[in-house]
Amino acid sequence: MWFLYEATGNEKWKTEADKFSRFLTPLSVNKANDHDLGFQILNSFGNGFRLTGNNEYKQIILKTADTLATLFNPKVGTIQSWPYNKMGGHNTIIDNMMNLELLFWASKNGGSHKLYEIAVRHAETTMQNHFRSDFTSYHVIIYNPETGKKIKGQTAQGYSDKSMWARGQAWGIYGFTMVYRETKDPKFLDFAHKIARVYLDKLPADLIPYWDFNAPNIPNEPKDASAAAIVASALLELSTFTENPTLKKEYETKAVLMLKELSRNYLSKEANSALLLHSTGHKPAGSEIDCSIVYADYYYLEALLRLKEL
Structure with missing residues (x-):
């Protein structure tokens, strides 16, 4: 809806985009249930702030970035994706790369520089561990949460643990x-x-x-x-x-x-x-x-x- 507003300038889309974005406000104050906060908040309130400059949106984005950062494990070097289903360790899925933009944005717009550092570390760790020698990606990597060691690569939504x-x-x-x-x-x-x-x-x-x-x-x-x-x-x-x-x-x-x-x-x-x-x-x-x-x-x-x- 924010994109439709951007594309057309029609206020109808702005009104609808604002309404549906606001349904997501609780994500900025609740405990992080999974890693998808970047998708949910930057794609909604982030586009809203970019197009309107509404400071209320900005505060929600900054709060949510701090919430996402609570899923970061410094021993592993990544943000955990699914805390409710650990799959035998600290799990990180390739989708999580998309949530880093929220941390980068927040670090440049009043948030802590630590958010930038977390995003970079997550990207570096993913680059090192999430891809096979032929540059195809695993869906999920399981890490030992205490030592940070990679345990295994597997799939959840793909065909097999070895497939692309x-x-x-x-x-x-x-x-x-x-x-x-x-x-x-x-x-x-x-x-x-x-x-x-x-x-x-x-x-x-x-x-x-x-x-x-x-x-x-x-x-x-x-x-x-x-x-x-x-x-x-x-x-x-x-x-x-x-x-x-x-x-x-x-x-x-x-x-x-x-x-x-x-x-x-x-x-x-x-x-x-x-x-x-x-x-x-x-x-x-x-x-x-x-x-x-x-x-x-x-x-x-x-x-x-x-x-x-x-």
Whole structure:
């Protein structure tokens, strides 16, 4: 809704965006139940503050960043993702990269510098432990909470512990691109290029991934429009940091082709509360298969706005 307000200037969307953002206010004062606070608060109140300058929004964002930081384990070097289901240790999922932007934002807008340090440490630890030698991502890493030692890599929403879950790789590409933007440390940019390369090289012809690149019944497997939208948005930003003209052109061209394919064949044509169809949430649990999912719409709109700006 904030993106629709930004795109159209229509006050209707601003009113609705404010109303629905405010439902999330308790997250800024309650104990952290999971890592998703960055998604929930920066994508709502963060966009609201960016577009309106409302100081009330800013205070909510800053409080929530402090709440997210309570899940950080300095012995491990990451923010715990699911405190309610430890899975045999301190768990961190690749999705958590997306929540670091909240900490970066807060550290620059009145919050503690420690928030910046936590975000950088989390990104460094994830870069070291969350990826296989071929730069494909695990979904979950389990650490010993006392020693910080990595115990194992596994999946929750992917096909197997050894497979490349499409949205997980997408979170990584977007996340490390964002971390480079916030730190300007070239190691994060280099890593974003490497994990983008393996994703792009394994895509099917229409550039919309199956829910897992190693799912056993491709091409008779569900697609994941959400992963495509996330990567399209990430590639548009990554292209702006890319000096190699051939690579820059590839990122821009493929991002546009992804958005064209989503717009042609994945947009809902009927009355629907969502924009995009055909995302896959959690196939192993039989949940959200061939569905509309809110974050698919969010990153689709973000990508369109980034494309417009470019």
